[in-house]
Amino acid sequence: MTMDSFARLKLFLEPRSIAVIGASPNTGAHAFNIVETLDLSGYKGQVYPVNPNYAEILGRTSYPAISDIPGDVDLAIIMVRRDLAPEIVQQCADKGTRAAIIVSGGFADADDEEGKRLQQEVVRVARRGGVRILGPNTIGSANAFTDFSTSFVKPIDMRKLPIGVICQSGLFFGTIGRMQLVGKGLDLGNACDVDAAEALEYFEQDPDIRVIVLHIEGIKDGKRFRAVAQRAARKKPVLALKSGRGEEAAKAAQSHTGSMVGRDEVWDALFKQCGVIRAGDVNELGDLAKAFCHLPPMKGRRLGIITASGGIGIMSLDACSKYNLDVPKLSPEVRERLNGMSPPWFRVGNPVDIWPIMITQPRPMGETMRLLLREVLGDPGIDGVLLNTGAWFESFTPPITEIIREAADACPGKPIALCPYEGWLYDVHAQDLEAKLEGARSAVFSISDDALRALSRLADYSEFIREEL
């Protein structure tokens, strides 16, 4: 991607000035007023409402047309009837505006030929006039680093995460599973101009971004996408949710974003070949994003499991075998020390069941847990640790999050996954735990199956990178 191309796409994510064409004076959560959501999200640049029917919108002058705006306009956001779109794009070109988001639908996503024709017309006008188009039929772009979002639904809650999201559904600008993804986001919508390959190249080069999340229903230029994905996935993990698998879904995708979806097995092979990590559903995508964003690489597949529930320990083993993770014996030294803390009838295994040790130790339970985590994480034959402990371990002294921080500092190269097991108090405390673990090279998952699936992908990616070197 040339410097110039990069700078042009940057206008979608860091515009200094915006014209909202088809702006509305209505306010409130159901008014879908982009001027209002720009204000509410904290955008600091210039916002110019454009609507010939009003003199003022939300305290700002409303201009009859983009040409009437006195200053420069980096980005136009267009919400007008579809048949007006080509003319409006022409006006953007005349104004010297080089980027436009077409929020409106009814183009290639429509059920008539006129929609397709209008989209072609928009592309023709845009190319001739030097305007890049995001959409049509899109929620637009978002950038947590500059408090900027074009979402018409409501001001979205954003965190400065090093995640670049490329999607074909505004859904991804919200919370996925229990994970907030954006970072920075580009909703391609019908992808008439800016497409997945180009967005991927952008985030590949963006120094704020460490992990790329991709939701696609289909692409037009498979060869180009492959070339870009192959390169990007070597630089940064690329996580993908590809939807529109079956015939019915393919038809619906055509009507949703005008995409051609392609056979699912072809996608599987393509992703695999490029080193792109494919998620099966949005919860998995959220879990993977969490793992790749917060955890260090999993250098091997050897897992240590510390469990406050024997039953969950066994389920974790089931999941390890499903996800191809090894659960080896701990080293003789570690076993010897832990057996010395146990009742005589107990031999420490992996998973390490904490209860026999907890009830035998004179130390407070929190102190015993600290010892256990240090021993298991420090074992040279272990590449990462899964902690199946109740969220209520947070009420111990020291609390579980402090123990994890400490252990992660002592052993920074190994991931720690915490499952505040299986919902026992989960909905109450999980987000608190996540907040307290921020920056501690650890991640919180709903259940151990989910954590292990994510750790396994982390190990896959380490292998992929090693093989590529």
Added chain:
Amino acid sequence: MTMDSFARLKLFLEPRSIAVIGASPNTGAHAFNIVETLDLSGYKGQVYPVNPNYAEILGRTSYPAISDIPGDVDLAIIMVRRDLAPEIVQQCADKGTRAAIIVSGGFADADDEEGKRLQQEVVRVARRGGVRILGPNTIGSANAFTDFSTSFVKPIDMRKLPIGVICQSGLFFGTIGRMQLVGKGLDLGNACDVDAAEALEYFEQDPDIRVIVLHIEGIKDGKRFRAVAQRAARKKPVLALKSGRGEEAAKAAQSHTGSMVGRDEVWDALFKQCGVIRAGDVNELGDLAKAFCHLPPMKGRRLGIITASGGIGIMSLDACSKYNLDVPKLSPEVRERLNGMSPPWFRVGNPVDIWPIMITQPRPMGETMRLLLREVLGDPGIDGVLLNTGAWFESFTPPITEIIREAADACPGKPIALCPYEGWLYDVHAQDLEAKLEGARSAVFSISDDALRALSRLADYSEFIREEL
């Protein structure tokens, strides 16, 4: 199961008086004091602490031995060193106590031969003395209908759900995924006496129970289990999570509850043959419990999908094809009416994308949604409806939960599944939505994939019952 056997097991769930043998005077969340948790859970019967080292425990006389208790004792809860257990069980027999929960571990779950020997000894003494044993190595029993729980961990939050839980891990007495399961619960632990088959028979007959949830690591008498499961599953849905699949997990299960696990494919076949519905992980188990507990039978496989996100609509289609649900065209009459509400370029499909209709309709969005749900649910070619609408639809007039209640009343024979889609505000509002939908023949799921998996199992069970008739 004879009346007499039923009455004996009932002592574990509805005891009028309890002796806690090995009671402790310590209090607080980490004291694991069963006398305290009995009080905190609101148990109304007699509680007798037994511990020769104390004269008084939590304001009650502490008796040196169960024989010193003046009144009758329905149930003994035993928390003592393993080598004392046979003698204590003998004392229970002598007292005329007919049910005992052995909480302590170190029996068949231990890594030495002595544990196995002690468990056999306990069984021998119990059989001879006419004492039924739950455990050892168990969290015991719980009954929301009588505010009774023997959990030593903390007073568990229980609702009077028509769910009977049979498990080999105390975990299941807590919240599974986002679903509180108990109802009534029996943790079999090592299952030295009361086993899965017998517990299944009990809940099969218990009129408070409509759905049976089973977590097993292994069973001893496969033939008997099969006979009971086959009969029970025809009367009430039986949902099962069978863990201990691989070789490592099998070894761990042996050490967790002394269970022989058996080959996983054998279990698959057995469950299928009996009509038992198998869950893959605890979140699925919670989702299935929710579906079978709250939703009416899904009489066919024809689903209507109403979606506030085109992208999620397509993912829903992918999941329908994975879970073998049909997404047929709506009937011509319904399509005609909905097309009349849409922009000219839009033809209503299934999934029904709400946005083109919403933005065209002069009605408030809540009213439009009410109309949509009524039309799709009322379509005679549709057996159930999935609603992919943001939790924020609850802020509309009328709110989404009111719309669902109304529609469910008008069309009581069809399930409605709500996905406050994919986490967009989900963690904030999902539980409120669930509370507001209580009793409305609808259920809330995390993501549409999860909802569709559950609806598919609901349809499977209807088919199974029809074939059996």
